[in-house]
Amino acid sequence: MNSISVTLNDRLIRVPCGTTIMEAAAQAGIAIPSLCYLKDYNQPAACRMCIVEVKGAKGPVTACDTKVAEGMKIQTESEFIRSQRKMNLELICSNHRQDCTNCQRFPYCDLHRLCREYGIDDRIHRFSREPEIDASAPHMIRDQSKCILCRRCISVCEKIQGVCAEGITGRGFDSHISAGALDLPLAASDCINCGQCLAVCPTGALMVKDDMELVVRELNQRKKHVLAIVSPELGQWLGTCFRLPGKDDETLKMSGLLHKIGFQGVFNLNAVAAKQEDLLRAELETHTFEGKLPMITADCPAWLNFCSARYPQLEKYLSAQESRTVYAARQVKDAYAQVNDISANDIFIVTINACVAAKTKTKAAGADCPVDVHLTLHELYRLIERVCISTRTAQEIWQTAKAAPFDNIGVESDNEYNDPDVFPVNASVQEIFAGNRTLSCITVSGLNAAVPILERVSRGDPVCGLLRVKACPGGCGNGGGRIRCYDYEAVEGDNEL
Numbered sequence: 106m107n108s109i110s111v112t113l114n115d116r117l118i119r120v121p122c123g124t125t126i127m128e129a130a131a132q133a134g135i136a137i138p139s140l141c142y143l144k145d146y147n148q149p150a151a152c153r154m155c156i157v158e159v160k161g162a163k164g165p166v167t168a169c170d171t172k173v174a175e176g177m178k179i180q181t182e183s184e185f186i187r188s189q190r191k192m193n194l195e196l197i198c199s200n201h202r203q204d205c206t207n208c209q210r211f212p213y214c215d216l217h218r219l220c221r222e223y224g225i226d227d228r229i230h231r232f233s234r235e236p237e238i239d240a241s242a243p244h245m246i247r248d249q250s251k252c253i254l255c256r257r258c259i260s261v262c263e264k265i266q267g268v269c270a271e272g273i274t275g276r277g278f279d280s281h282i283s284a285g286a287l288d289l290p291l292a293a294s295d296c297i298n299c300g301q302c303l304a305v306c307p308t309g310a311l312m313v314k315d316d317m318e319l320v321v322r323e324l325n326q327r328k329k330h331v332l333a334i335v336s337p338e339l340g341q342w343l344g345t346c347f348r349l350p351g352k353d354d355e356t357l358k359m360s361g362l363l364h365k366i367g368f369q370g371v372f373n374l375n376a377v378a379a380k381q382e383d384l385l386r387a388e389l390e391t392h393t394f395e396g397k398l399p400m401i402t403a404d405c406p407a408w409l410n411f412c413s414a415r416y417p418q419l420e421k422y423l424s425a426q427e428s429r430t431v432y433a434a435r436q437v438k439d440a441y442a443q444v445n446d447i448s449a450n451d452i453f454i455v456t457i458n459a460c461v462a463a464k465t466k467t468k469a470a471g472a473d474c475p476v477d478v479h480l481t482l483h484e485l486y487r488l489i490e491r492v493c494i495s496t497r498t499a500q501e502i503w504q505t506a507k508a509a510p511f512d513n514i515g516v517e518s519d520n521e522y523n524d525p526d527v528f529p530v531n532a533s534v535q536e537i538f539a540g541n542r543t544l545s546c547i548t549v550s551g552l553n554a555a556v557p558i559l560e561r562v563s564r565g566d567p568v569c570g571l572l573r574v575k576a577c578p579g580g581c582g583n584g585g586g587r588i589r590c591y592d593y594e595a596v597e598g599d600n601e602l
C-alpha cells in the first residue's frame with residue numbers, strides 16, 4: 106500500500122494512503138478526544154470533539170472523517186482548538202441532563218470525563234432537561250435526556266449485530282434515537298437484548314437495568330442463603346473497575362470479596378456449567394440419528410431472540426440446552442439444598458457475568474427459573490462499592506481484599522478455568538465427539554458474522570455437525586454487561602472461516 110508523509114504536532118510520520126487524521130494520530134500515539142467515533146463502524150462527525158487544525162484549511166476539521174494528504178501539517182492541540190472543543194462540549198451539555206452523582210455510568214462516562222478535562226462548569230447546565238426514561242425492556246434503560254445523538258448504538262445494532270432495532274426519528278431539536286420509525290418502547294421493538302449498544306454508549310443514555318438493590322436487600326435481610334455463581338474472568342476486569350488491574354489472583358480475590366460481603370456460597374460458573382457439555386454431546390447423538398444437523402446451540406438468550414425473529418425455520422435444529430446461568434443455578438440450588446438440608450425456597454441465587462441478555466432469564470424479570478437476579482460486571486462493581494464504601498475507598502477495598510477459593514458442593518467440574526463458552530474469536534472450526542462419531546463444530550460469535558452460515562443452513566446445507574452461535578462479537582466475555590468497548594477490531598478477530 107502506498108504511504109504518504111504528514112506532519113503531526115511538528116513530527117514527521119508516514120502513514121498509508123486513505124488513513125484518517127484520527128487513525129494517523131493513533132498510529133503516532135497521539136490521543137484526540139471523541140464522543141461519536143467508533144473505529145470502522147461510526148464516523149458521523151456528529152460531536153465535533155475531534156477537531157484539529159490543518160495548515161491552509163479555512164477552519165478546524167474533524168479528525169475522524171478527514172483523510173490525510175501528502176505534506177499535510179496537522180496540529181491536534183492548541184489554545185484555539187481547546188476553546189473550540191470546549192464550546193462544542195458546552196453545546197452538547199446544554200441539551201444533556203446532568204445528574205452525574207446519581208448516574209449509573211459514573212465514573213465511566215466519556216462526556217463527564219471530557220467536561221472535567223475541558224473545565225465545563227456543570228452548574229450552568231444542571232438538570233437542563235427532565236428525565237425521559239424507557240424502562241420497558243428487562244435488560245436495559247434508555248434515558249433520552251442524556252443522549253447526545255452520537256449514533257454509536259445505531260451503528261453497532263446495524264453493522265455489528267445486523268438487527269437494526271435503532272434509528273433516528275424527528276428533526277432538529279426533536280431528533281432522538283428511537284426503536285424504529287414508530288418510536289416504539291424498547292420492549293416492543295426488534296431489540297434482541299444483546300446489550301452491545303450499552304457497551305458503546307458514551308454517556309448514561311443507555312444503561313443496564315440495575316438489579317443491584319435487590320441483592321443488597323437480600324444480603325441485609327439475611328433471611329435466605331444468598332449464593333453467587335460468577336464467571337471467573339470478571340476478576341481481572343473488576344480490578345480494572347477499581348483502576349488496579351494486572352494481578353494474577355484477582356479471580357480468587359473477587360471470590361473472597363463476595364464471601365466477605367455476605368454471600369454464603371460463591372461458585373465458579375465455568376466449572377459448574379462445564380458438565381452441560383456432556384448433555385450437549387448426548388443430544389447431538391440424537392440429532393445425528395434423526396438427521397437434524399447441524400444441531401444449533403440455544404444457550405445464548407440474545408441469539409435465541411434473533412433466531413425466532415429472523416430464522417424461525419431453523420428452530421427445529423435448536424438444542425434443548427438452556428442458558429448456562431440457568432443450568433448452573435439449577436445445579437447449585439439442588440445440591441446446596443441437599444447438602445445443607447434446607448428448602449430450595451430458602452436459597453437466593455445471583456448469577457454474575459458479562460452477559461446482559463441473561464437478565465431476561467430471571468425471576469426478577471418474571472421468568473420461571475432458578476435464577477433470582479442476574480448482575481453484570483458494572484453492577485457487581487457497584488454492589489461492592491455500595492456494601493463496603495462507608496468505611497474505605499473503593500481502591501482500598503480491592504487492594505486489601507483477601508483471596509478465597511470458590512466453594513465446591515460436588516457439582517463442579519475439575520476443569521475450573523477451561524471455559525467452553527468464552528470463545529476467543531469470531532468464528533472457528535473444531536471437532537466434537539458425539540457417541541462414536543466425530544463431527545465438525547463451528548463456533549461463530551457476533552450475529553452479522555453468523556448470518557452467512559445461517560443462510561446456508563436455511564438453504565439445506567448442513568455446513569457442520571454442531572453450530573455454536575453466540576450473539577456478542579468475541580463471545581460471552583464481550584457481552585453488553587462489560588464496562589466499555591471502543592474498538593471492535595480487538596474483539597472480533599478473524600472473520601473468515
Ligand code: FES
Nearest residue numbers: 139150153155169
Ligand atoms: S469523533 Fe469526530 S465528530 Fe465525533
